[in-house]
Each structure stands twice: as C-alpha cells, then as structure tokens.
Amino acid sequence: MTEDVAPNDQLIAVVGYSSTGKSASLRNIENQDRWVYLNCESGKRLPFKNKFNRITITDPMEIHSYFQEAIENRDDVDGIIVDSLTFLMEMYESQYVLKAANTMKAWGDYQQYFKTLMQELVPQFGKPVIFTAHVKDETDEKTLDTRTFIPVKGALKGVGIEAYFSCIVSCKRLPLKELKDYANDLLPITPDDEIQGYKHVFQTQLTKKTVGERIRGPMGLFTRAQTFIDNDCQLVLNKLHEFYADDQ
Numbered sequence: 001m002t003e004d005v006a007p008n009d010q011l012i013a014v015v016g017y018s019s020t021g022k023s024a025s026l027r028n029i030e031n032q033d034r035w036v037y038l039n040c041e042s043g044k045r046l047p048f049k050n051k052f053n054r055i056t057i058t059d060p061m062e063i064h065s066y067f068q069e070a071i072e073n074r075d076d077v078d079g080i081i082v083d084s085l086t087f088l089m090e091m092y093e094s095q096y097v098l099k100a101a102n103t104m105k106a107w108g109d110y111q112q113y114f115k116t117l118m119q120e121l122v123p124q125f126g127k128p129v130i131f132t133a134h135v136k137d138e139t140d141e142k143t144l145d146t147r148t149f150i151p152v153k154g155a156l157k158g159v160g161i162e163a164y165f166s167c168i169v170s171c172k173r174l175p176l177k178e179l180k181d182y183a184n185d186l187l188p189i190t191p192d193d194e195i196q197g198y199k200h201v202f203q204t205q206l207t208k209k210t211v212g213e214r215i216r217g218p219m220g221l222f223t224r225a226q227t228f229i230d231n232d233c234q235l236v237l238n239k240l241h242e243f244y245a246d247d248q
Contacts, residue, residue: 012128014131022084027050031078038063038080071125110156162216168216170202175197202231
C-alpha cells in the first residue's frame with residue numbers, strides 16, 4: 001500500500017499570450033532564495049531582479065530530477081516554478097519524439113512524461129508549484145466559437161492539460177476603462193498605470209467575453225469584483241492559503 005499523498009492546494013497555472021506579464025507576475029514572490037526557478041525558455045532572463053535558485057533546463061528529463069531533489073530536500077524549498085510548460089513540452093517533442101525510431105511509442109512516452117510530473121511529482125512535493133504557459137486560439141468550425149487553450153500534442157490535446165490544474169489565471173493587458181467596474185483591494189491602479197492607460201492583470205473568472213478560455217479556480221476563491229486583480233502570483237498564493245486554511 002502506498003502512502004497517502006495530500007492534494008496540492010497551491011498548484012497554479014499562469015497562462016497568457018506573449019508579453020502579457022506571465023514572467024513579471026513572479027516578481028513579488030516571498031523568500032525567493034527558497035524557490036527553485038526552472039527556466040525552459042533557452043535561459044531567457046526574468047524581467048526583474050530576483051533571488052530565485054535559477055536553473056536553465058536543456059533536457060526535459062532534468063525537470064523530473066529537480067522535482068525529485070526538491071521532494072528529498074523539501075524542508076529547504078518553499079516552491080517550484082516551471083517557466084514555461086509550453087516550451088518544456090516542445091523541448092520534449094524535439095528531443096524525444098521527432099528523433100525517435102518508433103514515433104508511436106514516443107508519443108505515448110510524451111503523454112506519460114507529463115502525467116508523471118503532474119500526478120506523481122507535484123503531489124509528492126506538496127508545496128506551491130507555479131507553471132507558466134502560453135495559450136493559443138482555435139475556432140470551432142461548427143459553432144465558430146473561439147477556444148483559448150494551452151497547446152499540446154498527442155492524446156494530451158484531447159484531454160486538455162488545464163484539467164490537471166484547479167487554479168488557472170490568465171494574464172491580460174487591459175485598458176483602465178475596462179477595469180472601472182471591477183475595483184477591488186487586489187487591483188491597485190498605480191501612477192504608471194494612469195500614465196500608460198492600461199494595466200497588466202490576472203483574470204480570475206470567466207466573463208461573457210471570455211467564455212472560450214479555460215480560467216478556473218475553487219468556487220469562492222475570488223469574488224465577482226475580483227474577476228481582475230493585479231498580475232501578482234503572491235496574491236494568488238495568499239488567497240489559496242487563506243481559502244484552504246480550515247482544511248489543514
């Protein structure tokens with residue numbers, strides 16, 4: 001019999017198009033020297049000074065190894081960031097699928113690689129894990145509705161890898177006039193925002209304009225007024241911690 005593993009209450013996907021603030025949203029994470037930052041995007045620097053334990057990933061299998069190391073030394077690690085899941089899965093495809101002699105088996109391994117990460121290593125770590133991911137739009141030919149999702153290939157595409165996350169926030173850059181009906185304590189408007197006329201935000205809940213997106217969260221985590229909040233991962237971590245405090 002295997003040991004029971006508690007659910008990971010702070011597993012977050014930060015999704016969005018390029019240049020919408022996914023990486024910048026990590027800037028206020030507390031105790032950064034106790035976080036492992038796994039860079040899957042060719043060693044691209046974060047857009048702010050930080051103290052993360054930064055590691056550039058050049059082989060997808062390194063991700064599993066670093067998670068296992070964090071599990072074994074979990075008292076010394078507060079959290080793990082994978083930036084980005086999209087580039088990680090593309091890296092796996094390039095290195096292990098396209099070069100394989102048996103591509104059918106390789107696509108099966110591609111799916112199992114992701115499942116091992118999400119169903120075994122993330123729960124065993126049991127501490128905050130943040131994945132960033134790019135999104136793609138696709139039009140349904142029958143309904144002409146636009147669906148926005150994290151692109152993956154093989155059988156994982158049919159399932160949708162968003163299904164593995166209980167909290168998904170979407171990065172947006174919105175004009176201030178679109179935010180006027182969503183004033184809340186988690187949405188400060190800075191002087192720079194006023195000058196620029198827009199703000200980088202997290203969208204935490206669906207609206208009638210975004211029904212094709214896969215934003216999600218536990219019911220009651222955010223109020224309707226908090227549909228848009230500052231693009232700050234620490235705010236989301238704090239909300240999840242408070243939300244599940246009674247379940248500890």
